[in-house]
Amino acid sequence: MNTPIAVDARNIGKIYATGKDAVTALGDVSISxxxxxxxxxxxxxxxxxxxxxxxxxxxxxxxxxxIHLSGRDITYIPPNQRPVNTVFQSYALFPHLSVAxxxxxxxxxxxxxxxxxxxxxxxxxxxxxxxxxxxxxPQQLSGGQQQRVALxxxxxxxxxxxLLDEPLSALDLKLRKEMQSELKRLQTETGITFVFVTHDQxxxxxMSNRIGVMSQGExxxxxxxxxxxxxxxxxxxxxxxxETNFLEGVVEGHQVRIGTGxxxxxxxDGQVGAVxxxxxxxxxxxxxxxxxxxxxxxxxxxxxxxxxYDLKLGDGSHIIARxxxxxxxxxxxxxxxxxxxxxxxxxxxxx
Amino acid sequence: MNKKRAxxxxxxxxxxxxxxxxxxxxxxxxxxxxIYSFNGGNSVNQWGGFSLQWYVVxxxxxxxxxxxxxxxxxxxxxxVISTTVAMxxxxxxxxxxxxxxxxxxxxxxxxxxxxxxxxTAVALLIFFSxxxxxxxxxxxxxxxxxxxxxxxxFAYLPIKARLEGMDTSMETAAADLxxxxxxxxxxxxxxxxxxxxxxxxxxxxIISLDNVIITEFVKSAGQDTLPTYxxxxxxxxxxxxxxxxxxxLLALTxxxxxxxxxxxxxxx
Numbered sequence: 001m002n003t004p005i006a007v008d009a010r011n012i013g014k015i016y017a018t019g020k021d022a023v024t025a026l027g028d029v030s031i032s033x034x035x036x037x038x039x040x041x042x043x044x045x046x047x048x049x050x051x052x053x054x055x056x057x058x059x060x061x062x063x064x065x066x067i068h069l070s071g072r073d074i075t076y077i078p079p080n081q082r083p084v085n086t087v088f089q090s091y092a093l094f095p096h097l098s099v100a101x102x103x104x105x106x107x108x109x110x111x112x113x114x115x116x117x118x119x120x121x122x123x124x125x126x127x128x129x130x131x132x133x134x135x136x137x138p139q140q141l142s143g144g145q146q147q148r149v150a151l152x153x154x155x156x157x158x159x160x161x162x163l164l165d166e167p168l169s170a171l172d173l174k175l176r177k178e179m180q181s182e183l184k185r186l187q188t189e190t191g192i193t194f195v196f197v198t199h200d201q202x203x204x205x206x207m208s209n210r211i212g213v214m215s216q217g218e219x220x221x222x223x224x225x226x227x228x229x230x231x232x233x234x235x236x237x238x239x240x241x242x243e244t245n246f247l248e249g250v251v252e253g254h255q256v257r258i259g260t261g262x263x264x265x266x267x268x269d270g271q272v273g274a275v276x277x278x279x280x281x282x283x284x285x286x287x288x289x290x291x292x293x294x295x296x297x298x299x300x301x302x303x304x305x306x307x308x309y310d311l312k313l314g315d316g317s318h319i320i321a322r323x324x325x326x327x328x329x330x331x332x333x334x335x336x337x338x339x340x341x342x343x344x345x346x347x348x349x350x351x
Numbered sequence: 352m353n354k355k356r357a358x359x360x361x362x363x364x365x366x367x368x369x370x371x372x373x374x375x376x377x378x379x380x381x382x383x384x385x386i387y388s389f390n391g392g393n394s395v396n397q398w399g400g401f402s403l404q405w406y407v408v409x410x411x412x413x414x415x416x417x418x419x420x421x422x423x424x425x426x427x428x429x430x431v432i433s434t435t436v437a438m439x440x441x442x443x444x445x446x447x448x449x450x451x452x453x454x455x456x457x458x459x460x461x462x463x464x465x466x467x468x469x470x471t472a473v474a475l476l477i478f479f480s481x482x483x484x485x486x487x488x489x490x491x492x493x494x495x496x497x498x499x500x501x502x503x504x505f506a507y508l509p510i511k512a513r514l515e516g517m518d519t520s521m522e523t524a525a526a527d528l529x530x531x532x533x534x535x536x537x538x539x540x541x542x543x544x545x546x547x548x549x550x551x552x553x554x555x556x557i558i559s560l561d562n563v564i565i566t567e568f569v570k571s572a573g574q575d576t577l578p579t580y581x582x583x584x585x586x587x588x589x590x591x592x593x594x595x596x597x598x599x600l601l602a603l604t605x606x607x608x609x610x611x612x613x614x615x616x617x618x619x
Contacts, residue, residue: 079526080526085527088520092524095543096543109525109530109538
């Protein structure tokens with residue numbers, strides 16, 4: 001593990017206003033983003049992810065802590081002197097400039113000769129497949145095209161780090177999916193470090209090398225999408241990433257006894273006493289009544305490839321199962337079934 | 352059309368009548384003035400046939416020519432100076448976030464709109480006469496300065512409105528793309544602000560062109576502007592020449608106002 005670090009944020013705190021009105025946007029966040037990485041800051045709105053991004057861009061100055069870019073302390077350097085560019089949520093394209101002028105803006109401000117700027121603009125526009133739109137004004141383009149211009153504009157100066165602030169949130173689902181793979185492609189092709197902010201966990205899982213999950217100004221967990229999904233550190237992360245069932249229980253030997261009186265096999269890692277079990281719906285398998293936890297089907301939702309079953313357990317709690325529609329037989333509301341859960345699929349969290 | 356709207360003034364009885372009456376009362380005197388500018392006779396209220404003679408008279412009148420040139424010079428300078436000052440004031444008040452004493456600053460900038468003009472006129476008369484004695488300068492500079500001062504709020508308001516409607520994200524994006532604060536202003540803020548600046552300058556130009564009270568107090572001998580010249584004429588014989596000059600002035604103002612409306616509307 002000797003990958004050079006692109007962005008190193010150390011103990012970043014950001015408090016807005018003072019005295020009684022003080023709002024803590026960032027508690028004490030430390031994060032190291034590797035060079036060439038696609039790093040996603042994931043969290044609900046107001047969790048501080050955008051504030052952290054704005055601190056890296058230089059639009060905000062942290063109240064405490066420091067930010068280093070490739071080893072250089074940039075905490076108090078103004079944004080125009082940071083080799084960092086941003087794709088804004090609103091795109092913030094200059095309405096009075098053509099697409100080509102927008103894309104070339106950064107290089108022009110850096111004082112690059114007009115010929116070099118033109119060459120770079122042509123290259124970047126080709127990269128985002130907008131060669132034919134160079135002379136248009138931004139408002140003559142569709143939302144998806146504007147998005148690409150914003151991307152091209154931020155990529156043109158070849159920044160060390162590209163910051164993306166929920167850039168896909170204004171696009172419709174189909175376009176969003178396209179742009180997700182497009183972004184991933186651009187990141188691989190350019191090798192630029194991407195720091196991507198989103199509240200969309202699916203987006204984060206599909207695109208990132210690593211994800212940092214944030215909540216209420218704190219960084220809860222950093223890891224690969226696989227780590228975060230399979231081994232969430234706490235209930236918040238488990239709940240935020242994908243759908244999760246939570247069952248309360250008490251450790252008894254190698255098992256956890258839940259409210260229904262049933263004991264579940266789990267893989268324990270030293271936990272004792274009251275715990276919360278996190279179980280992904282796709283890990284819950286159903287069989288016609290037999291061994292396992294008895295449950296009654298309260299509701300079924302057909303979702304195409306999958307069917308969701310809302311199961312009512314003996315103690316009145318509910319658990320969701322997601323089963324491939326074509327597998328096995330289907331169950332109907334009112335049926336009594338038996339639930340089986342693989343011990344390795346159960347995450348044991350501290351209550 | 353939303354029929355459920357609780358109150359709509361246009362549905363009240365007599366609305367049309369009152370509206371038309373108001374417009375008639377507003378514009379009838381002006382219409383009369385315009386009509387009599389084409390009077391063939393020597394009276395401002397007795398019709399003597401259609402003629403353009405008073406326009407010819409006004410056009411060939413050396414005093415009118417001089418006053419017109421003077422008015423235009425003053426209005427041009429005043430609009431340039433006041434718009435520049437107003438733009439800086441607008442940038443200062445809208446681009447720094449909220450600050451202490453903001454309301455007080457707004458009041459000070461818009462002070463010429465609230466202080467009675469006659470008070471400003473007397474104050475300037477006294478102030479400039481001391482300056483004249485001290486410096487010996489008696490040119491148009493005093494009038495230009497005085498006009499610039501009271502034109503500031505008129506130029507300020509459209510520029511401020513434009514700035515407030517402008518997203519600061521443009522400036523943030525420029526800074527992100529390596530633009531220094533000056534480059535940000537030059538390449539992003541100013542071009543986007545331009546319609547507001549031009550609108551402000553036009554408004555200032557009209558306000559300056561039209562001013563009587565302050566000009567009357569501040570001007571030296573032989574520095575009549577078009578409005579003060581006309582005022583002077585009223586004390587002597589009143590001929591339709593005044594109507595002709597007024598109509599020409601009105602036409603110019605209307606033209607500028609139309610351009611103003613066009614410019615401020617275009618941004619939507």
